[in-house]
Amino acid sequence: MxxxxxxxxxxxxxxxxxxxxPELDFKNPYELIIAVVLSAQTTDKRVNIVTKDLFLKYPSSKDLACAEYSLVKEIISPLGLSSTKAKNIIALAQELEEKYNGIIPSDFDSLIALPGVGRKTANVVLALGFNIPxxxxxxxxxxxxxxxxxxxxxxxxxxxxxxxxxxxxxxxxxxxxxxxxxxxxxxxxxxxxxxxxxxxxxxxxxxx
Ligand code: SF4
Structure with a gap:
């Protein structure tokens, strides 16, 4: 090359x-990071269907941090891997609340240290959530x-x-x-x- x-x-x-x-639906960095974590091994279309209900019920990390695991798991069950994904997004929301007062960090090292967030997710959040190359x-x-x-x-x-x-x-x-x-x-x-x-x-x- x-x-x-x-x-x-x-x-x-x-x-x-x-x-x-992007084909994932999101209105802010919170919705983006959750949607990307949920998108592992499924399609963006499926994620969009599920997140419509999820974000209606839990519109911020504060709401999701206090969510009942079984309810979250049920909402996201059409995506597969729902046990792990439910645990991850609740833990992610809790850490966002505890460490960042609900504000999504805009640097790679902080993002990648969050539960369930890998290199790809961190880069998607930088690019699409914060317009950082x-x-x-x-x-x-x-x-x-x-x-x-x-x-x-x-x-x-x-x-x-x-x-x-x-x-x-x-x-x-x-x-x-x-x-x-x-x-x-x-x-x-x-x-x-x-x-x-x-x-x-x-x-x-x-x-x-
Ligand atoms: S479709 Fe993909 S694999 Fe086929 S020629 Fe184009 S780039 Fe190559």
């Missing part, structure tokens, strides 16, 4: 993906990084994040995140990528 090649890839993605934006790497961004040659297949998600940041200008990190994520989700799928008419074919090491 090099910066020129990466720019060409991004330019093509900008043509393919019109109006790239960040490059969250989820399963789609990792796959795209390998297929398009940002990293080798034996490298990991942190390597992918470092590579994206190296070859993409900082002011485009968040946009690039949306573009790669949506392209991976709808075109360059894990099992059946739509390679026949793919405009990135010339850059791709995988090609179906």
């Amino acid at each position: 090099n910066k020129q090649k990466s720019k060409e890839i991004l330019d093509i993605l900008k043509e393919i993906i019109e109006n790239p934006k 960040a490059m969250p790497v989820d399963t789609h961004l990792y796959r795209m990084a390998v297929r398009l040659g940002y990293i080798r297949g034996d490298m990991d998600v942190v390597d992918a994040e470092i590579a994206y940041k190296k070859y993409i200008p900082k002011e485009e990190w968040t946009l690039a995140h949306h573009l790669f994520l949506l392209f991976g989700r709808y075109f360059c799928k894990a099992l059946h990528p739509l390679c026949d008419n793919c405009k990135l074919k010339n850059y791709c090491k995988y090609k179906g």
